Amino acid sequence: MMTPQPHGTGRSTLTLALLLGVGLTACGATGPAPPAHAPADALNVILVMTDDQGWGDLSLHGNPALQTPHLDQLASESVQLRHFYVHPVCTPTRAALMTGRQPQRTGAIDTYRGRAMMRPEEVTLAEALGAAGWETGLFGKWHLGDAPPMRPMDQGFRRSVVHRGGGIGQPSDPLGAEGRYTDPVLMNDGAPESFEGYCTDIYFQEAERWMAACSDAGRPFLCVITPNAPHTPLHDVPEELRSKYAAMELGPGRFAGEPGRQATFKDEDKLARLYAMIENIDVNMGQLSRFLEDAELADNTLLLFLCDNGPQGRRYNAGLRNAKGSVYEGGVRSPLFARWPGTLEPGIRTEGYAAHVDLFPTVLEACGALNEAPEDLDGISALALLRDEPGAAEASAARPLVIQWHRGDAPLHRHHAFVRLGNHKLVQATRPWDELEVPPAWDPELYDLAADPYEQQDLSGQRPEILQALSGTYDRWFDEVVGAGSRGAPHADRVRAYAPPHITLGGEPVVLTIQDWRPEAEERRGWGKNGRWRVTLDEPADLAMTLTAPRGKRITGASLVFTAESGEPLLEERWTAAGAPGRTLEGVIRGLPAQTPCSLRVTLDLESGEPRGPHQIEVRGTEGTPEESDG
Ligand SMILES: [Ca+2]
Helix, strand or coil, X not given: CCCCEEHHHHHHHHXXXXXXXXXXCCCCCCCCCCCCCCCCCCCEEEEEEECCCCCCCCXXXXXXXXXXXXHHHHHHCCXXXXXXXXXXXXXXXXXXXXXXXXXXXXXXXXXXXXXXCCCCCCCCHHHHHHHCCCEEEEEECCCCCCCCCCCHHHCCCCEEEECCCCCCCCCCCCCCCCCXXXXXXXXXXXXXXXXXXXXXXXXXXXXXXXXXXXXXXXXXXXEEEECCCCCCCCCCXXXXXXXXXXXXXXXXXXXXXXXXXXXXXXXXXXXHHHHXXXXXXXXXXXXXXXXXXXXCCHHHEEEEEEECCCCCCCCCCCCCCCCCCCCCHHHHECCEEEECCCCCCCEEECCCCEEHHHHHHHHHHHCCCHHHCCCXXXXXXXXXXXXXXXXXXXXXXXXXXXXECCCCCCCCCCCCEEEEECCEEEEECXXXXXXXXXXXXXXXXXXXXXXXXXXXXXXXXXXXXXXHHHHHHHHHHHHHHHCCCECCECCCCHHHHCCCCCEEECCCCEEEEHHHCEECCCCCCCCCCCEEXXXXXXXXXXXXXXXXXXXXXXXXXXXXXXXXXXXCEEEEEEEECCXXXXXXXXXXXXXXXXXXXXXXXXXXXXXXXXXXXXXXXXXXXECXXXXXXXX
């Protein structure tokens, strides 16, 4: 088992190594140093994106109960885009942010069931800015793959402190630290380590410590801070803030002034917990601003703030229709604050729009590093819009924006999408949470957001020519973006083109979790009871594996089956517990051919009877004896 190292020990080792200058760069990151050719006055970039905080979860957006004074202050010092779009759920937004491309192109199309792994062939913002000489760090949530070669450290982030999966409290949690928002075990540059404190506070503190080291070393940085708050579960939130909101009136009467459709959260205790997590983020944003001032970094730093999708649940959302998961405004409209003192004149831009894919080229342009951008971006730099240059808002509104998301093995034509062009918005809102096998009927609605920001008046019957034009825009988008398959997996068969990437085994320890398995086809919802991991053995090696049963179960035996892409069985083993059955069972796999993409399915025999897949598997490459590994 991998034993988490106490945080203090890890830090002093790092400090010592820093003093000795061995194997580490100035900012404490491992790996090869980036080329040191960034200009001397290079801009720093901080990107903060919160998780499941909606448009209405800010006091400056009219929320009558929640208090976010520091975010309000940041907004007043920033350009605020009134119309900034993201995907309705986490992973696709993060893929778009990291690549400047539609998530369908990257393979990262959903949040779980093996669908949240981004193809390693993608060029991330960290890889692009790293190549231009920037230091790169990520603190918080990644949700684009927990195993090599998909981890942040494999994808351009030279420093990373992250949780696994889509949040703390999911099946990917480190064993023994399940559900711990307080004193969590996090992946510190890939290795599990115990941290003290509340997760959100840790991300900001680690980020500030790292930025200070970069600054001391005279290095520009890209710092991505992505707390997993206020994502559920809600059992572990800052108590002082929870008490504050628990003492408030949070019932429907409090939010009666909400325009459009009222959407009041049903459970006041849960709302108090959510607001406590959000105000805790706000406190950290205040601390971040003070840090930047004290370190004299504020003036030369572009600070961006956004949310990854709408609020998880129908709470106050300033009247915007619906919430997370939806393609109505409440699911896909995010705040976008951009603060760059001396360059961006603070103010609210009500005209024009931009989206998550645009931040990749926006950041590169701001850094003078656009030459590092791949040619096949979907995003367009929003810098002119942020600068309020003449014609920029009109230009942005002349560009059709399409966003589609739903569950399933591959994107389905005409399923759960919107198209925005000018003030018009086509909405096809179709059962996104179900894994449909055939596309739903095409029955889109049409709204004029200038006249009807809350999407109350469907104009599809009144403006058929606009509906038809936007339908054509959508169809062309689907053919071009989805029809091509994802990078690294072009294929005419859409499901095969969207098969997740393979996890690399054989080197450092890898933990296979339910997050990344593909459940059996008949299990069309939920995590599934068993599944297959897509894996490749990198170099010839034996694999020491520790199988862990679901909590409270004991293993008497297990069958392990490796199957080639062709469907041919590659290797099959049966293991039996030698002594009394426990929660874990260990063994060694020998003779798996290297460089052969395959799938691994493990079925546990449990004392309780019902066969099912493991909760997690730790896999370590070991040097086998030649006689054994040759077989
Ligand atoms: Ca989210």
